[in-house]
Amino acid sequence: xxxxxxxxxxxxxxxxxxxxxxxxxxxxxxxxxxxxxxxxxxxxxxxxxxxxxxxxxxxxxxxxxxxxxxxxxxxxxxxxxxxxxxxxxxxxxxxxxxxxxxxxxxxxxxxxxxxxxxxxxxxxxxxxxxxxxxxxxxxxxxxxxxxxxxxxxxxxxxxxxxxxxxxxxxxxxxxxxxxxxxxxxxxxxxxxxxxxxxxxxxxxxxxxxxxxxxxxxxxxxxxxxxxxxxxxxxxxxxxxxxxxxxxxxxxxxxxxxxxxxxxxxxxxxxxxxxxxxxxxxxxxxxxxxxxxxxxxxxxxxxxxxxxxxxxxxxxxxxxxxxxxxxxxxxxxxxxxxxxxxxxxxxxxxxxxxxxxxxxxxxxxxxxxxxxxxxxxxxxxxxxxxxxxxxxxxxxxxxxxxxxxxx
Numbered sequence: 001x002x003x004x005x006x007x008x009x010x011x012x013x014x015x016x017x018x019x020x021x022x023x024x025x026x027x028x029x030x031x032x033x034x035x036x037x038x039x040x041x042x043x044x045x046x047x048x049x050x051x052x053x054x055x056x057x058x059x060x061x062x063x064x065x066x067x068x069x070x071x072x073x074x075x076x077x078x079x080x081x082x083x084x085x086x087x088x089x090x091x092x093x094x095x096x097x098x099x100x101x102x103x104x105x106x107x108x109x110x111x112x113x114x115x116x117x118x119x120x121x122x123x124x125x126x127x128x129x130x131x132x133x134x135x136x137x138x139x140x141x142x143x144x145x146x147x148x149x150x151x152x153x154x155x156x157x158x159x160x161x162x163x164x165x166x167x168x169x170x171x172x173x174x175x176x177x178x179x180x181x182x183x184x185x186x187x188x189x190x191x192x193x194x195x196x197x198x199x200x201x202x203x204x205x206x207x208x209x210x211x212x213x214x215x216x217x218x219x220x221x222x223x224x225x226x227x228x229x230x231x232x233x234x235x236x237x238x239x240x241x242x243x244x245x246x247x248x249x250x251x252x253x254x255x256x257x258x259x260x261x262x263x264x265x266x267x268x269x270x271x272x273x274x275x276x277x278x279x280x281x282x283x284x285x286x287x288x289x290x291x292x293x294x295x296x297x298x299x300x301x302x303x304x305x306x307x308x309x310x311x312x313x314x315x316x317x318x319x320x321x322x323x324x325x326x327x328x329x330x331x332x333x334x335x336x337x338x339x340x341x342x343x344x345x346x347x348x349x350x351x352x353x354x355x356x357x358x359x360x361x362x363x364x365x366x367x368x369x370x371x372x373x374x375x376x377x378x379x380x381x382x383x384x385x386x387x388x389x390x391x392x393x394x395x396x397x398x399x400x401x402x403x404x405x406x
Contacts, residue, residue: 027064027326027329027330028063028064028065028066028326029064029065029066029095029096029322029323029325029326029329029335030066030071030093030094030095030096031065031066031067031071031094031095031096031097031098031322032067032071032072032073032086032089032090032092032094032096032097032098033052033055033067033071033072033073033097033098033099034073034075034082034085034086034089034097034098034099034100034105034109035048035051035052035055035072035073035074035075035098035099035100036048036051036074036075036076036077036099036100036101036102037049037052037074037076038074038076039076039077039078039236040076040077040078040208040236041236043236045076045077045235045265046265046309047235047265047309047311047312048077048101048311050308050309050311050312050315051101051129051130051311051312051314051315052072052315053300053303053304053308053312054296054300054308054312054313054315054316055067055098055315055316055318055319057296057299057300057303057316058315058316058317058318058319058320059319061319061320062319062320062322062323064323064326065319065322065323065326067098070092071089071092071094073085073088073089075099075100075102075105077100077101077102077105077234078105079104079105079108079178082100082105082108082109082112083108083109083111083112085109086108086109086112086113087112087116090112090113090116090124094124095124095335096124096125096126096127096322096325096335097109097113097124097125097126097127098127098128098318098319098322099126099128099129099130099131100128100130100131101128101129101130101131101311101315102130102131102178102180102234103131103132103133103135103136103178103179103180103183104133104178104179104180105131106126106128106131106133106136106145106179107133107135107136107142107179109126110126110136110142110144110145113126113144114142114143114144122334122335122336123143123144123336124144125144125145125146125335125336125339126144126145126146127145127146127147127148127318127321127322127339128145128146128147128148128149128318129147129148129149129311129314129315129317129318130147130149130311130314130315131147131149131180132147132149132150132151132152132155132180133151133152133179133180133182133183133184134151134152134153134183134186134187135179135183136151136179136358137151137153137357137358137359138357138358139356139357139358142358143336144336145358146321146339146340146353146358147358147359147360148314148317148318148321148346148348148351148360148363149285149314149360149363150285150359150360150363150365150389151359152180152183152184152187152261153187154365154387154389155184155187155261155283155365156184156185156187156188156191156230156232156261157187157191158283158365158387158394159188159230159259159261159281159283160187160188160191160192160195160197161195161394162259162281162367162385162394163192163197163228163259164195164197165394165396168197168228168257169196169197169198170197170198170199170200170226170228171188171192171197171198171199171200171226171228171229171230171259172199172200172201172202172203172221172224172226172228172229172230173185173188173189173199173201173202173203173229173230173232174202174203174204174205174217174218174221174229174230174231174232174233174241175188175202175203175204175231175232175233176204176205176206176207176232176233176234176237177204177205177206177207178206178207178234180232180233180234180261181204181207181232181233181234181237182204182232183232184232184233184261185202185204185230185232188230188232189202200221200224200225200226201220201221201224201226203217203218203220203221204217205217207233207234207236207237208236208237209237209240211240211243211244214240214241214243214244215244215247215248218241218244218245218248218250219248222248222250227255227256227257228256228257228259229250229256229257229258229259230259230260231258231259231260231261231262232260232261233260233261233262234262235262235263235264235265238260238262238264239264242258242264242276242277242280243276245258245276246276250276251276251278252278252279257279257281258277258279258280258281259280259281259282260280260281260282261282261283262282263280263282263284263368263370263381264277264280264370265309277370277379278370278379279369279370279371280369280370281367281368281369281370281384282367282368282370282381283365283366283367283368283387284309284310284311284365284366284368285310285311285314285348285363285364285365285366286310286363286364286365286366286386287310287313287314287347287348287349287363288348288349288364290345290347290349292345292346292347293313293347293348296313296316296347297313300312310366313347313348314348316346316347316348317346317347317348317351320344320346320347320351321339321342321346321351322339324338324339324342324344325338325339340353348363349362349363349364350362361390362389362390363389364386364387364388364389364390365386365387365389366383366385366386367383367384367385367386367387367396368381368382368383368384369381369382369384370382383397384396384397385397
């Protein structure tokens with residue numbers, strides 16, 4: 001797949017631009033956007049802002065998708081106000097909703113759409129670049145959902161394969177109780193047990209739990225003698241757990257190894273002491289190299305003065321996907337079935353969906369390890385491998401840090 005993709009990308013990109021300028025013009029799709037611009041405490045969300053800015057660039061490229069400023073809601077990755085925000089977008093005539101990119105809010109938005117649909121009325125599609133809880137794969141329960149990132153079976157499941165590769169035979173789990181954290185923890189447990197690994201302890205707690213709750217949970221894990229700890233929780237909770245682990249001397253210097261489904265962002269650097277986060281092994285969805293991707297990155301850097309993270313790249317392709325529905329509507333076709341039937345190349349690679357699920361068929365994951373000084377905040381995530389989903393192949397590189405990547 002990769003070779004074919006490299007060869008055709010320049011042509012696809014030129015053709016797309018030509019079509020926008022001179023090709024047929026289809027009806028616009030009115031879209032709402034459940035974004036994540038800040039966290040609940042008001043802290044700016046770097047990955048969410050990158051996704052938002054990438055979406056704005058995509059809307060310029062695909063004018064058939066229309067998102068006005070009054071159709072953008074900051075969900076803060078918080079489930080509390082999502083139902084009301086979703087209803088507001090529906091009442092304003094949204095034909096499709098972008099996001100949310102956190103799993104629990106996505107479930108609430110979907111249940112709101114389904115629960116308020118009139119008999120015989122087509123369900124408004126919800127398309128996400130980040131909500132990857134396994135429960136959202138169920139196209140019977142959530143028939144109007146699509147995501148262009150892998151689900152937790154691939155995310156957390158591949159991390160268990162990484163543990164085996166490095167010779168670990170047991171681990172503990174710390175997870176939040178929201179859909180994202182719960183599903184990820186379940187996958188760790190199921191895949192670990194299937195691989196004959198011992199799950200020494202699992203501690204679960206609500207999102208945004210207090211310092212005392214987190215301290216008690218991680219102290220309980222420490223008491224088991226577990227040295228490998230699998231984290232399944234959003235970024236702010238991951239940062240808070242690392243803060244507690246630093247206080248408990250659960251660090252790389254004391255032979256503790258952390259694997260997780262969320263990397264720390266720049267917005268977390270002051271909240272998670274580097275001495276605890278050092279050597280953190282995590283992963284993200286990854287895009288295939290192409291001329292289309294290079295052009296997008298150049299445009300993004302030109303406008304926003306930095307390189308977007310990988311979530312931003314996938315957010316761009318959500319708009320590209322929705323734009324495919326413009327032609328379908330012009331032909332009198334229904335939007336949702338036409339989106340499920342797509343097969344095209346975006347800046348992240350080939351986009352098509354598995355039959356009977358809400359999951360994209362092919363993409364790849366990138367493994368990252370937090371390297372640098374273990375006593376200061378001067379650290380960066382370094383790519384140490386990839387998982388090619390189509391070929392089911394793990395590729396490792398840059399394994400310079402000991403002991404996690406020994």
